[in-house]
Amino acid sequence: MPQNEGTPHGGAPHEPFEEQLGAILRSTGDGFSTDDRRELVAGGLQRGRRRLVRRRLAVGGGVLALAAIGVGGVYGGSLLGPAGKPTTTSVAAPPQTGASNGGESKPTVVPTLPVKDLAAVLKANTPAGQWRIDNLGGTGHSVAGVYDDGKGEAGVTVGLYRAGTTGEAGKDQVTCPDKVVVPYDRCTSTKLPGGDRLMVFQGYVYPDKHVETKNWRAVLLTKDGFLIDASEYNAAAEKGASITRENPPFSGSQLKNLVTAEGWRPLLKKLGQDAEQPFDRLAPAPTPNSAAVQATLRSLLPQGLTVGSRGGQGGHGYVVVDDGKGKSLVGVDVQPSAGKAVADLFTGEGVTTLPDGTQVKAVRKPGEKGGAGVVWWNVDTLSPQGFRVVVSAFNAGAQYESATRPEPALTMEQLKALALSPRWRTVPVK
Secondary structure (H helix, E strand, O other): OOEOOOOEEOOOOOOOHHHHHHHHHHHHHHOOOOOOHHHHHHHHHHOOOHHHHHHHHHHHOOOOHHHHOOOOOOOHHHHEOHHHOEOOOOOOOOOOOOOOOOOOOOOOOOOOEEHHHHHHHHHHOOOOOEEEEOOOOOEEOEEEEEEEOOOOEEEEEEEEEEOOOOHHHHHHHHOOOOOOOOOOOEEEEEEOOOOOEEEEEEEEOOOOOOOOOEEEEEEEEOOOOEEEEEEEEOEOOOOOOOEOOOOOOOOHHHHHHHHOOHHHHHHHHHHOOOOOOHHHHOOOOOOEOHHHHHHHHHHOOOOOOEEEEEEEEOOEEEEEEEOOOOEEEEEEEEEOOOHHHHHHHOOOOOEEEOOOOOEEEEEEEEOOOOOOOOEEEEEEEEOOOOOEEEEEEEOOOOOOOOOOOOOOOOOHHHHHHHHOOHHHHHOOEO
């Protein structure tokens, strides 16, 4: 058994976002019961945009994080246009009439806010400077613009979203990510007098820091379940724009003052006037118990490994192990009901089919998060019943750090044995 286990942390390693996203979105849609695609649009609008879900992916750290998310439910950003406007995009499975209420579906009315009102609060609670605000005459859930205090342009966005019916629903959005997964310079998470929770984060748009586009954020989760999310950059836009200044313009305390400003409260009240919250009718797919996933991973490790940091959430778990030859990050993702949604991932070179019909895809490739010399060994398995287990190992203690050894601490055969263990089927779900 592994020895000398360390202090818990949170998170687990990524798999390539572009390769997995389409299948994960389809799987996510299959995991919900709904009688109208408009409910998913409404849920996406009220419960977050792309950056919130992307951060959830980073915190959870797993390839299947999108299928297990609790607040976003679906990939909210794909349902949002400029300033939070709904688009026609849908990632849901085909509508199932009467699936959630046993009868005919009713149109869902999603409260939206005048962007000019959002902009007014933004300007009133930031230092003097020149603003260019997008979509000032429109409506939505967020305001986006470019701010210039004479030291360089900076993109700034603020969004207001419904996380749930209580402040507990969005706690992970105000929890600092695990540095094993997401590198950052500074992050604090505190509970404020009155019951609100606040996270102030100073990090980067790109975790590997190859491009020094900084993202500083403050996220406030109110005690009644609303999120106020403010982001700023040291460039005129999150991506695709040249860096214009060393740091974003607003300090951590200024970001805190912005998201805690009283001017947002009347706007949040308008968001809460819809009597029927559509996301309350969505039933999420079963999520494996986090503690059980992590314990099972540790119990299946080969002998002779010392476990350092460890953590995870939902169906994701990770450990950083050392056999005396250097640190190695090992992570697992468990999805009990992946189904046909991910079947197209099991094609091409490296795929084998076992006698019981389980498909196994084993891949060796370079790391993707910027660590010098990092290699990534990955085993992805899918049973005929749709039960999926993915195991990854790296030759470094974190994907964005330099390699500490030539190869991961586990061989490819050991990774296959770990992924195919029947013990994953006994992990309880909730």
